[in-house]
Amino acid sequence: MAAVLVSTTINGDAVQYACPPDESLLDVLRNRLGLSGVKEGCSTGDCGACSVTLDGRLVCSCLVLGAEAQGREIATIEGMAQDGKLHPLQENFIEYAALQCGICTPGFLMAAKVLLERNPDPTETEIRYALAGNLCRCTGYDKIVHAVQASAKEMRKLNKKKSRKKARA
Amino acid sequence: MRYESPSTTREAAALLDKEAGVAHVLAGGTDLLVRMKLGHIEPDLLVDIKRIPAMKSISHSARGTRIGAAVSGAELGEHKAIAKAWPGVVEATNLIGSDQIQSRCTMVGNLCNASPAADSVPAMIAAGARVVVVSRRGRRTVPVEKIVTGPGRTSLARGEVIEAVVLPARPARSGDAYLRFTPRTEMDIAVVSVGVNLTLERGRVKTARVVLGAVAPTAILVPAAAKAIIGTRLDDDALDKLAAACSAACNPIDDKRGTIEYRTKVAGVLARRAVKIAFQRAGGA
Ligand SMILES: Cc1cc2nc3c(=O)[nH]c(=O)nc-3n(C[C@H](O)[C@H](O)[C@H](O)COP(=O)(O)OP(=O)(O)OC[C@H]3O[C@@H](n4cnc5c(N)ncnc54)[C@H](O)[C@@H]3O)c2cc1C
Numbered sequence: 001m002a003a004v005l006v007s008t009t010i011n012g013d014a015v016q017y018a019c020p021p022d023e024s025l026l027d028v029l030r031n032r033l034g035l036s037g038v039k040e041g042c043s044t045g046d047c048g049a050c051s052v053t054l055d056g057r058l059v060c061s062c063l064v065l066g067a068e069a070q071g072r073e074i075a076t077i078e079g080m081a082q083d084g085k086l087h088p089l090q091e092n093f094i095e096y097a098a099l100q101c102g103i104c105t106p107g108f109l110m111a112a113k114v115l116l117e118r119n120p121d122p123t124e125t126e127i128r129y130a131l132a133g134n135l136c137r138c139t140g141y142d143k144i145v146h147a148v149q150a151s152a153k154e155m156r157k158l159n160k161k162k163s164r165k166k167a168r169a
Numbered sequence: 170m171r172y173e174s175p176s177t178t179r180e181a182a183a184l185l186d187k188e189a190g191v192a193h194v195l196a197g198g199t200d201l202l203v204r205m206k207l208g209h210i211e212p213d214l215l216v217d218i219k220r221i222p223a224m225k226s227i228s229h230s231a232r233g234t235r236i237g238a239a240v241s242g243a244e245l246g247e248h249k250a251i252a253k254a255w256p257g258v259v260e261a262t263n264l265i266g267s268d269q270i271q272s273r274c275t276m277v278g279n280l281c282n283a284s285p286a287a288d289s290v291p292a293m294i295a296a297g298a299r300v301v302v303v304s305r306r307g308r309r310t311v312p313v314e315k316i317v318t319g320p321g322r323t324s325l326a327r328g329e330v331i332e333a334v335v336l337p338a339r340p341a342r343s344g345d346a347y348l349r350f351t352p353r354t355e356m357d358i359a360v361v362s363v364g365v366n367l368t369l370e371r372g373r374v375k376t377a378r379v380v381l382g383a384v385a386p387t388a389i390l391v392p393a394a395a396k397a398i399i400g401t402r403l404d405d406d407a408l409d410k411l412a413a414a415c416s417a418a419c420n421p422i423d424d425k426r427g428t429i430e431y432r433t434k435v436a437g438v439l440a441r442r443a444v445k446i447a448f449q450r451a452g453g454a
Contacts, residue, residue, distance in 0.1 A: 021171060021172035044206060045269065058268050
């Protein structure tokens with residue numbers, strides 16, 4: 001099987017790799033690029049542990065081919081903390097003990113981040129729907145939902161401050 | 170296996186035509202890549218259609234709305250004009266899987282996977298949607314109900330690819346709806362589903378199409394159910410006849426998620442509800 005050569009952007013960095021045409025993006029990220037924050041759960045799109053964004057949209061990287069990433073932009077959990085500072089969602093997952101074994105956590109964080117970018121003030125129902133593609137077998141979801149609610153509140157405050165600063169400037 | 174991502178439909182058709190081995194079209198991959206992983210299929214060639222502009226776009230003309238075959242569920246849901254004109258079709262498509270799946274799945278992939286429980290299919294058939302089928306020899310336009318011939322089987326010939334779904338122009342006072350019954354609220358497969366599309370005239374149903382999913386080897390158009398409500402304002406008698414016609418049309422499987430008796434009964438119940446929603450959306454009272 002001839003390998004496919006792919007040039008893409010991952011967490012803002014230009015990346016090139018070669019992979020067999022039937023290799024999943026999940027395997028490329030983990031095994032070729034060392035981005036092992038992306039987890040493998042079911043490998044059939046049900047559990048969401050391998051969630052990343054592809055051109056800003058949340059996808060299961062197990063159901064994307066590495067070859068499809070040519071010229072696209074990918075974001076993984078590794079790019080979530082900025083300048084050594086955890087994202088509010090990451091802080092709150094710790095604060096609210098929204099994880100136990102941690103396998104599902106990167107996927108939940110990616111899904112929650114996409115949700116809050118689209119909808120800064122989601123209801124509990126909206127949060128539960130938005131996270132329906134992520135399975136957790138430890139915590140029972142309540143703590144995860146609380147962590148997302150707390151992060152939403154915090155991020156709205158931060159954004160207000162930022163826009164006030166902008167308005168003054 | 171080879172992976173190709175052509176930039177025109179012609180090129181895609183030529184690639185499919187030339188391949189001597191097993192070739193598959195790759196849309197969102199949410200069925201195809203799962204089947205490959207499970208070892209159900211071993212393609213020699215995948216033709217990714219997502220870089221074909223004609224398949225990624227949505228356009229309107231006097232004849233209707235053309236939705237490219239590679240438009241994802243999420244993209245369809247964000248299209249305000251279609252969501253307004255065809256809420257049933259959009260809701261049905263948006264029921265497919267999670268947000269992760271929505272980012273990738275397509276209506277045409279849902280159709281060509283040919284599952285009896287595919288969510289967007291009853292809604293498309295109720296809408297009177299057609300698909301544009303392209304091959305090296307030319308193109309043809311086919312009603313959606315002519316594509317699936319049985320579980321996992323379609324009428325598409327070797328080398329054919331669907332370029333787009335076309336929803337017909339919408340007369341005034343029309344409404345559509347799609348409802349599915351699942352044991353869970355999200356991430357589940359329909360046990361019974363119903364798609365309805367109707368147009369009113371002077372407060373009464375003038376034309377209607379009622380389609381059932383997951384109760385037969387393919388989605389089924391039920392003309393007797395439509396007949397039961399045409400000319401009425403959905404009085405109780407009409408709704409009873411509609412429900413009876415839907416139950417009579419069922420030929421379901423019997424499994425742990427729903428017995429034959431259960432699916433048959435629920436088909437009538439869901440049809441009543443869906444017809445009322447479509448009626449209201451059409452401005453009926
Ligand atoms: C976790 C999960 C949840 C799901 N939930 C649901 C659900 O709730 N309801 C539901 O109905 N389905 C569900 N599905 C199934 C699947 O997501 C849908 O059927 C989806 O619409 C398939 O679209 P796709 O673009 O991903 O198709 P693909 O996987 O790309 O293709 C499916 C089949 O269609 C063929 N094909 C695709 N496009 C074309 C074309 N343009 N021309 C010719 N052939 C073509 C492919 O070759 C393949 O055989 C789920 C799947 C997963 C993994």
